[in-house]
Structures are given as structure tokens and as C-alpha cells.
Amino acid sequence: MEKNIKRFKCILAYDGTNFAGYQVQPGKRTVQLEVEQALNKIHKGESIRIAASGRTDAGVHARGQVIHFDSHLQIPGERWKKALNAMLPGDISILDVSEVDKDFHARFQSVRKEYRYRISLKSERDPFLRHYAYHYPFPLNLDAMKEAARYLMGTHDFTSFCSAKTEVVDKVRTVEEIIFTSTDDELVIQFIGNGFLYNMVRIMTGTLLEVGSGRKAPAEMERILAARDRVQAGKTAPGHGLYLWKVDYAITTNPGVTFS
């Protein structure tokens, strides 16, 4: 049977509100648990494990999380999508399933990730955004935030912007871009980079908000980065404003025959 095992890459979206995060934890409802249970049902009880591009915390959402799994079932990609969506609860949706090379790995082969942090600036809380954006009804100096963001872009040791709880040793990451998009009511900050440490986007967001509200000067970012000390940066912004938006891979699918 081994020779018929195929690897599948799967893009999924989830509303993080009712999950205790992505990763399996005893007695908790998690995204990994729901997806593995759906796969187990499709495989008639056989246990299938999935691997993701990375974990997301409780309350954090995903528009483009990527996982992979192996299966000996002879099901084309489009049928996998239908089968999985039929088994999954309404707060998880499979957007795409494709067969990939056997050495594809959702975590180790990702080359770029995009997160978005959504901030509602409305003076009154919006009941429709209570789980989907951080409500921050205070004046913000966007120019100061953009100036501060320029210090964060590039390759740095991000120890100051990483939860002390992490077990990762190498804290050097490259932030390629931080893009601000705003209306009167809302600010979205896109973070694009080669990888992000535990809570890194939420700590960068919290620190940028302290700059925007005048509690920190943009140039302080340089000192905070150099300190390599979590307590120097700002607060961790809440999870419910954060979206794992997109994960890029150098090669995601077997390209087969190409004509170029």
C-alpha cells in the first residue's frame, strides 16, 4: 500500500473565535483536532496526522493557513475539498486541496508569510466586529506608526518582539514589508516576512499602537530591537484582531510538463 501514498497540500480558512488555537491540546476544541477528526472519518477510522505552516493562538483567525497530510485514498484534489468540507464544522472551510511532491512540508518549506492585524477605530464598539477586530477608539498618528515600522523592516534579532515563552533559539527574522491601509473607521496592518516568532505580530502591533498614541517615539524602535528584551516593547495586542492571511512556498505543486 505504501507506494500509493500521496501527499496533499490544503489551504484552509477558520474563524478562531471558538477554538483554543490551532494545535491539539487535551480536552480543548482546536483546529487541528477538527481537521484530523474529519480525515479520520474519511479514512474509516485510520488515524491521519496533519502538519501546519505554524500554530495560531486562541481567537486568532486564518484566511490562508496551509497544512499537509498523506493518504492512500484515490481521491482527486477537488473531491478532497468537498469531502472535507462536508465533514468539517462551519467555522473551518477548506479552500483548496492539491497533490504535492512527497517532500513538500507545510512548515519547513514555507518561504514567506503574511499576517494582517485589523483595528476598528469606530468611536462606538461594533457588535459585528467584536471577535474580528481590536477596538481602539483613540486618535492615532499614522505617520509616526509608519516611521516606527520602517525600523522593524529588514533582518533583525526580534527577541524584544517575541513572547518569553518561546523555545526557539534563533530569533533573527526578516520582515519584508509592513503596509498600513486605513479608512476613517478601520486600520489594517499587513506584516510580510520570511517567518514570525511566537506573538511577534501581536507585539509589533501593540508597540506600533503605543507609537501611534504618542506613548513611544518612532526612533525608540531601534533601542527596543537592540535591547533584546521583551519588556522593552509594547503590550501584546489581542488575538482576535489577527489573521494568518497567506503562506507562500517556493514550489507548491508538482508542475508536471511545462511549456516555457
Next chain:
Amino acid sequence: MEKNIKRFKCILAYDGTNFAGYQVQPGKRTVQLEVEQALNKIHKGESIRIAASGRTDAGVHARGQVIHFDSHLQIPGERWKKALNAMLPGDISILDVSEVDKDFHARFQSVRKEYRYRISLKSERDPFLRHYAYHYPFPLNLDAMKEAARYLMGTHDFTSFCSAKTEVVDKVRTVEEIIFTSTDDELVIQFIGNGFLYNMVRIMTGTLLEVGSGRKAPAEMERILAARDRVQAGKTAPGHGLYLWKVDYAITTNPGVTFS
């Protein structure tokens, strides 16, 4: 104390997902119950009743529901808003409170209402819309729907588009406008009129979707209206796609001294 009683008009938004509708029902969590409980706390246990522009069903949302209440407390409008929002759960938000004439009535003095029905056309279900739009991943002929909508506009007996459960006798209403706004992913239908019968917007929407999918011809609307028979119209579209958007009044606040 009677002479100091003032009447307040209050505009509120709510996410209908976790409510058994607007109106108080024994043992159920409703919008009316939550708002009256908040008012009772502010009045130190005194029972305050509210009156709304109309009920909304379980799962139905509101962006601009209007209620009124009477109070002897000497609190300006802006402070009322803060006090109520501090007492209310996150799925209800008070957008505005203003003092109005004693003869203002949220229900009897409304002259125009707008409802919006939101339809997600995405091929895959979107976990972020599962409570906020009706997922309808099928081709729709928008031109046919617009043609059918023209038969519904104007003053008609809407018995065919009213739940048989209603106790209302006069079923003549005027639909001023039905406006379609669409993107590749979404269709929003606005219904503006002087009043709507029980389930009327949801039945009109369900019937328009049957036209859009080719199961009914646009010209059938004329026959359906004339039949005055609920079974002639289409299915009732689900509640979670519906929003009470706006309620208009001829005069909403005491204009005080005017200079024109």
C-alpha cells in the same frame, strides 16, 4: 416626579446570532431583555420598559434598530449612551441616544424602514460569514431578479409574502425601492418601504432567488401578488442574512427654536 419624566430615542446595533430574536420570551436570551435589564440596573432596580420600531426574528441582525424609553433620571443623551454600553453585552451596541418629544413612538411614528439581505456567492463557504450572510453558491440571473423586483415595488397587498402566522389584518404595504448591489462574491438586496409584514423581506428574497435561479419567471410576481396566498411565493430565506438597517421618522427630536 412625573413632571420630570423625559422620553429618549435610542439607535442600536446588534449581532442577532446569539439571540432568540428581539422580543422578550420566557427563558430566552433576547435583545429586549438585555436592554431592559441594563436600564433597570441604571435605574437601581426600577423596571423600565422599552418599545421598538418592530421585532426581529432569531438570528436577524440590526444596524439601526430604534427603541424609545422614559426615564426620570437627569442624564444627557451622550452620557446615556456610555452608561448603557457599559452595562450591555458585546453583541449589542448603543449608537445614539437623544431626547425626543413625549409623543414620539418608535413603532407608530416610523415612516420608512430599510432592510438589507446579504447573500454570499462564494463557491466555498466562508467561515467568517456563516452567521452574517446566506451562502448561495449557485449561478444567478441578476437581470431576471431586477425585473421581478419591479413587480414588487409600489403599493400592494402583500399577503402572499407574509408568514401565515401573522395577526396583522391590513396587509397592504408600499415598497418604495428594491436595490441590488453585487460583486463577484456577494449580492446585497436593499428593501426600502413604509413598513414590512412578518417575514416579508425574507419571503421576497427567497422568491427573488427562485427567479434568479430560473425556477420562476419574473412575470410570475404579478400572479403571486394577486393570489394573496403564502404558498404561491418562494421559500423564506434564512434569518442570518437579514439586517434591519435604518428606521426613519418624520420628526425625531424636539427641534427647539428654529430660524427658518
